[in-house]
Amino acid sequence: MTISSPEIKQRMAHFEQVCRTSGIKLTHQRIEIFREIAQKGDHPSAEMVYRGVRKRMPTVSLDTVYRTLWLLKDLDLVTMLESAHEKARFDARLSPHHHFVCMSCGLTQDLNCKEFDNLKPPKSAKALGQALITHVEVRGICFKCAEKEKTASDKTGR
């Protein structure tokens, strides 16, 4: 999937604005790396971004791509699929169920919900393949992390 040109422009403008606001330097590398993600809708990996950017800028290094990607993520300019950084985790429960994932510490807890169990894949999924499982992931902040953040903000005032 390729993103339409006005949409890309808007994304680039937003990117530049956020960088300025955050006092982050607008380097060639950062611009090209962000553009690479902004103009592609196929959820590229760091390696894929690297290869794409190298076409236009043959000297970028892979580690700059990584540093920039995490930076963009911290600035909420991109989102991440699959919790990279996370190790594989296993579950012996085979019956369908859902998850609550803490966005701060990554703790994953089972979530039982009849309503979710009964969700049917939408028509739009039919265009992509054969849908088998509909799994809901509720993301939020677990109580332990909420407590921690509260304590921290009491100190920093932030």
Added chain:
Amino acid sequence: MTISSPEIKQRMAHFEQVCRTSGIKLTHQRIEIFREIAQKGDHPSAEMVYRGVRKRMPTVSLDTVYRTLWLLKDLDLVTMLESAHEKARFDARLSPHHHFVCMSCGLTQDLNCKEFDNLKPPKSAKALGQALITHVEVRGICFKCAEKEKTASDKTGR
């Protein structure tokens, strides 16, 4: 979360039966590794399983834990959270949307669905923390992989 004793027994029985059916040897290591996952509901990582099993069997090696975990997964005796093996993947689309993930090749495609957008976190999530985002992941087989499997089965007859 600890799993109730009858439930564990049932899981162990199922495990032993599947191993026999598949002609997989029931070694001490495999039994203890499966038990470790079966009796815990907290989605342990390979490292955590390793530490748990070592208490009862100090000589197991981490690589046996890994080999056994992937084996259990192949036998559909355990499921995996977070697509380990997968690299981090990025997305510049910030508006909420959902995903169709191919269970065979891992291809992730955006899925638009108003019904999913409007899903509210269930009451049971309130007990775990503050819910912020409800994300649906439809898992299935994409057309490309379905085609591949079809071609393969034409040959193997499986």
Added chain:
DNA sequence: TTAGGTGCAAATTCTTTGCACCCTG
């Protein structure tokens, strides 16, 4: 000008593999 950013190469972390010995069936 100068602090933050980059490239390089080496380090880390998680996971996999080759090989000789061991144990289940």
Added chain:
DNA sequence: CAGGGTGCAAAGAATTTGCACCTAA
């Protein structure tokens, strides 16, 4: 007893880090 399974140590893959040079503001 035979062939799959295991432990060890070493290899791989993805990501991170230290350091000296570079460049946007």
